[in-house]
Amino acid sequence: MSARLAPTVVDPASRGFFAAAAEGRLAVLTCTRCGGHTHLPRPYCVHCDADALEWREVPPRGRVRSWTVVEHQVHHSFPTPYTVVLIDIDDSPGVRMIGYLPGRAEVDQNTVLHADFEDLGRDAEGNRIILPRWRVGETQ
Template sequence: MGAHSILPYDQDRETAGFFAAAAEGRLVYRACNDCNHALHPPTDHCPHCGGWNTAWRDAKGTGSLHTWTTVMHQIHPDYPAPYTLVVVELDDAPEVRLMGRLDGEPELAAGQPMEVWFERLGEGPTLPQWKPVGN
């Protein structure tokens, strides 16, 4: 990959903890400490019970493939096609679905076990990415 001119903003009040954990090689999700509901996108307020007692929780870093799509036409010089965008449901909290990118056109199947790995984007943030278990 090139200079990574498309970088996520990692200093947002509600998502900075996600990126800080990723920089340490940890995958986290936000959850309510009162009703145990996972919150995604992450927020300080729980829409399920109305409480404000939320915190980051460590995830195992495993999930199942929910869906995917392969991009065949290059739209940015840092991301040569083909590549495949995946959406993974966390094993810890299936209501939390996170995206990742795989190079090429891998053979995939719905429900396939996936595991996280961490990609450092140059001098920018670290992103959790996903790959099939065993690859």
């Protein structure tokens, strides 16, 4: 397993996200009743309160909403500097994800980001740990 901090990929609330990532897809919970996206995962739709949620693929790209450069190291797995970005996912109203970019990334609110997927190995139970990895794309 990687020396990086790794999430628990079998938690009932979020395992669909990690299962999709293991297949090279970005997914969020989507309500089958109203079509609304619910991210971060919850057991009910945040738009209509239905419990009719399923994991559906969303585009692996978005635009920077906000960002900050971290200069003070708080954990040995995350050497500084690095940039934390808040990403508005394309074609997915209300869906925002947090991403990591190494160094002092040159970004602004016109910066397009694309996700590919990073394999961190397996956890102690043998589950694959694959995370979205964000990269700067072309700006418009």
